[in-house]
Amino acid sequence: MSHNILLRFLKDPTTATQFTASEWDLLIRLARHSKLLSHMGFLLAELDLKAHCPRKALDNMQGAKAYSDFYQTQANWELRQLQNALAETKSPILLLKGAAYLVAQLPPNRGRLLSDVDILVPHNKLTEVEQCLNGQGWLSETQDEYDQRYYRDWMHEIPPLRHKNRGVEVDIHHNLLPLAGSLQPNAELLWQVAQPIEKSNFLMLCPTDMVLHSASHLFFSDELRGGIRDLVDIHQLCQHFSQQDSDFWDRLTARSEEMDLSRPLYYALNATHQLLETPVPMQTLKAVNHDAPGLIADKIMQRLITQVLEPHLPDNPAANFAQRLLYLRSHWVRMPLQMLLPHLFHKAFLSPRKKNTTRSLETV
């Protein structure tokens, strides 16, 4: 069993009443680094436990809450602007990840820091949507020709846009995973069962697809960069949806096969069951185990995943090393070798070393 204080808290926030002062000290630091400090405040408030927290812990959670509130207000505003701007295209707009949690008020939204908004549009509307936004002040972050081609030929999104007067990055997707990658979900299937978000004109993925997207994003497109926060998303979405629908788990496994996403689901359910004690039914775990990689690959991956996802401070060498290995893997699963090698060569030697000049609000 894990002794990590943040994991202990996330599994059962009521344990916080027994934490010592130095455990609180570490907990606050881990939560901050994991982007969960504001979220922690929400969990404690819901259980009416704030009276048991040290004053300093409350101060820090309050500061983090002000910060996440600001980002959520900004994201909400950006979404409203996008909706107005895209009205003429008549394209459906489907919100992904944080943006969907925000507008649909799903559990992971509590205290969530959103620095960008991700939306999905049908592939045949992509060009029109992009031109429409370009015409209204949303500009591409990168002018580099190679980067532009990288996104357009190989990725599942166009190069990130940012409105010239604002700081929020807008990522426009047409699928869940990179075009060049080893897994190819069919975007048509997503649209067929997409759901409207109440009191808005946006759509969101259906519950199973939302979990599958979160899983594939964490394990197959980033080097687990979202860390424990993204796993908490999966944990809370699964809990939320399985309470609403008793068939949720069966639907989830069935859908993962249909969508060609059973490998990421295997990683996600194992990790969240192991680290956060998500109540995944035994039969679901058994079912996804069929999609485990070979024995050795599995052992290595499990180890790296635990090392990266277990909350740590930024100067933890083991976690940083594991992160680097997973970074290599993320390229591997994103594109085949005959594409990867020229890409790395280009990034290392040919790309001009231009740094982004626009930077959003920073924290430390």
Next chain:
Amino acid sequence: MRFGELDPQWLRQQAKNGGISFNTGPFRIQLQTQIMPLLELLTQLYPASELVNNREVADFHIRMAQPRNYRRLWRPQARFYIDGRSHFEPYPLDHAFPHMEWGLNYCIATRAHQYCMLHSAVVARNGRALILPAMPGSGKSTLCAALIHRGWRLLSDEFGLVQPGKNRLTPLPRVIPLKNRSIDIIREFAPEATLGPTFPKTRKGDVAHLAPPVDAILNQDQHPEPAWVVFPKYTPNASSQLEPIPKGIAFIRLANNAFNYRLLGETGYKTLVSLIKSCKCYSFSYSDLESATQTLNALVSKQEVAS
């Protein structure tokens, strides 16, 4: 135990190993460092700061260390780490102290959003606070340094901390970095002041740090009410002139100058509205410090007569 009363040898060991914890205003710092001149200057400029238990929640976990690279053989550097991460370029080793003060200010400004953070000097008298917003060319630090040697208590030279919902100023008494000509001006104005060494050629020119007076540290839990907002403007050869300004104008200038007004949204607005409502607002041009402090001191007597 206060820094001034501790065995320096013991303190060094602590700073090297587990780190030392101390309060600065409402914040608790845990500092780990092997850079001994830095520690020496810290204890010299903050003798009244109290060493507190390491096993409590600290707001900022700071490490000041020499980066491990070959450069340290011929040009040693100091680097500021918060939670093990470094966000800034390293400084020359002998500038470790200003680097730490500056780094800490940056950390406060980007993290402590439980406060509405004005970019101002704040001093107080008889439980009433005078807010001096930092505007380019205001000479706010110099004026603040002068006031605290003419009867005012230092709350902060850099941060006006206001807790939303409570119309009070939270003290954050730290060293006051005096720049260039101000160093000699204050030496002459207040010969009793404790000043650290002059650091030549920093980003802001020559800098020397004025120690916060002992009473500022001892009273850092006393939160005065805001009473005056004064926008200072240093004007060569001008006589001291205090002109009332409309509250609306003062509000906008104060808000634009705050560290996190925009971030706090509605909370920030409400906080500043109640602050401005309880304050008299002035613009203030001055050149001679003696006459400037007299003019501002008169605010207090006026208030007393009125009440």
